[in-house]
Amino acid sequence: MAVNAWLSLLVAGVMETGWAIGLKYTEGFSRLVPSVITIALMAGSFYFLSKSLSDLPIGTAYAVWTGIGAVGTVILGMYLFGESRDLLRILCLLLIISGIVGLKMVSAD
Template structure:
């Protein structure tokens, strides 16, 4: 797989991680059937895509980027969907995670 495709697959894996994290909230402890199914499917797809990206990308970089995408996406959707805090300190911390993701991408070998 080309490096560019590996990064795209990794990005999609991170989006799926956001999907299952938000799904956990809607599944309410896996007590609701369809949100639970969605959550489990997103978990599997996320890990499969991560594994595929790892065929090309370095483990430490890929894992950090994957969890970073999941953390940022989940935090932002938590604010939007669930009215979680949007204070400056929280947004600054999210910006730090984003800068770390971008930095890891920039210093990764092509």
């Protein structure tokens, strides 16, 4: 069922955001607990991405997965690490989000 595939893809994207942020905390995989959590999130992200591929085209799923991860990582980077919140940066995020929504809208369910 396509709904479950999209839900799996959403979970995969959120987990991708988690492992991308986790990399910052691993300090080059020299800290045990953040490293274990980051690796678990990586594995979970790939697992849920692979589950979504049973019903979704690979190109769409991969683009949406990376888009969710990119947007989530940038937003958390702003919040957690004080990264730039410039208007142009926000507009670029909105372009990525519009691409994700567009791919969802044109993908056959």
